Amino acid sequence: MSSILIKSATIVNEGKQFTGDVLVKDGFIERIDSLIDSTADKEINAEGLHLFPGCIDDQVHFREPGLTYKGDIYTESRAAVAGGITSFMEMPNTVPNTLTQQLLEDKYQIAAHNSLANYSFFMGASNDNLDEVLRTDASKVCGVKVFMGSSTGNMLVDNPTTLEKLFAQSPMLIATHCEDEGTIKRNLAHYKELLGDDIPVRYHPIIRSEEACYLSSSMAVELAKKHNTRLHILHISTAKETHLFSNDMPLENKRITAEACIHHLWFTDADYETRGNFIKWNPAVKTQADRDGILKAVLDGRIDVIATDHAPHTLQEKQQPYLAAPSGGPLVQHALVAMLELYHQGKISLEQIAQKMAHNVATIFQVEKRGFIREGYWADLALVNLNKPWQVNKGNILYKCGWSPFEGNTFQSQVEATIVSGNLAYENGSFKNDKSGQRLSFTR
Template identity: 85%
Template structure:
């Protein structure tokens, strides 16, 4: 494994910035100092560049197995690497759904062969696989995923007894998708009665409403408090939900944590007119007021993590009428630069970006030796140029689906280099190595 010496970078880590050198040897961060006088196999002049800990995305859908015409572990993790995401946690609503330990292992086997980024996979819960869920290896699996809202296949968990048993007995963190199914069905029936099949996309946040989100999220919080469950609620999309969470205890002591996603921090319902189904997600993008409330909760510590919910579909699928078009979109390649754009707008600091996209994910999931720029830790590092403008277009998109909701957007910042587990994986727009990813482990 080649050694790497990064010289004169502005290092963004653990609440501060400083100029220094970083020496990478044998896959680990060997030294961090003001100046390091050493010979390495590769030296990177990082003067004028910012060095971040590699982003850890705790919610992606990479579509393998079963839906590989939309994306694959290889293609989507490669796009993530180009965007500065060095590690990912992938969701179980593939085909077949990841509802047995063998199906979970099958995904790890694929990633071990094909993933350029570090990886972990959630075990999926259904109404009838509790025994399988309770067999999950806490040391080597990131968590249990519970869909408390409609999803792919047999993954809607709406049986109250099952939920009670899951929350009472889970050996590890439960991550939830929270939308109340009955509310959504009622809203959809209402608009179908009014408009038939010709429902416009602008009504998506009315159908998958703020009330549906709050009812489900608040129920998950109640269950977690009742059973002292380690709960992590994904993709908060409403201002009201942010008040379910606290910021008055250290993160490592929190039993209930929350995530915001890039699209809920960037878009609002005003964007449906231009973007249409390209920004159709579940939960829905809602009002500008919701967007600002979510950002405020990120900044004050009620929301702990920023992730993507990367979920690609083909352009043809997205071009269908609202009721047929699937929800989800590709985001991993553009997540960090989008957050850096919010930094340029004065809405968030660089230190907070590192905290929410790397440090806090590592702390919440108890990831071993990742998420920080520390000596002895795995060398997952990202160099970014904060003054190198570029525009997203089809020629520079790496997603298998070939499109992005950010197409046409100009970003002021560019990812220059990505180092995965000590290997230089991406540099100046070119993939250097596709064999860098390692399985993440957890200190539990």
């Protein structure tokens, strides 16, 4: 489809809302105006609907290669597109871990054939692959991922010399998972001694504690300041950590930025009683005070991005006892509507949602011509009905794993259509273009 005309949408973009038309042609936004009197191959009547820039999710785990029984690039990108996410950045803890340039390129080749959404992949860092990391092409790869915590086992970077070299020499943005391994091990040993192997899941945020998060995050910030590294800390889970970040300069001038995830803005430790392992993430969902503190930091600009950390596991895996159940859950299909639910609750504005889920991600990662509704930019767009309630259930979940932590929730908003790189990929519950995603490029 070479052209699409969206008529009479309420456009949410760059801190404003206004009613207008958008003409998409050959993949790009050709014109934005109050009234466009033109013909197109496809015309969408968007009266009463809100048009957002497509969300850019800077942290997903789509499980391919090696773990495709949980999810794969095709299935999870479909779910993302249905949720208004038009671009994703995927993590290196696949099997094998993405620790060489060849393995990184292998993932790009899979996505080129199978992804409905636009895509990029992080280069993984380990204790002994610095030379490979330094070969990464910053114009074609979103960033370098460093696990400063035990979330992914053998990808843990815990050698102080390696960390110093990474932060001193990385040619591009470093994204970190921050939890202090020593603190977690001590906490786990303590509760195993008290309770044996039958530890209730409610102890998860005590084992993976505020102290563990803050020790690691503060160390990452200290290293970044020492070496002037471009640092992006992922999935902040405590109110205490939010004070490591500033809101005293324009985003494009920040060297240290931070991300909050949907689950840390939605759930609290009170939810372990009913949701159990289905809300077991690393870092852990913590207290209501932490949830409220994270939202406050999102609103005042200390936290810059809202993402998912989408990480599917099978029902069977999640139904195991706490110590055996893996951490992580699927979120891309429900991320935007979950944030719109917070809008309905009066907790965040539509403009802030567009900023945190699209504009700021594009700015932080220097994504080329995406993340904004602008003439000359790629047409990545999500058309949303803010007043079309629906309930999440097994019949409408698109994740390969077949479950959602939001099952039973009713959302007031629904994604009506998603345009990916100028292609109508999704409309009214149906997928229109199966492989429309493009590789993201970066202006670095």
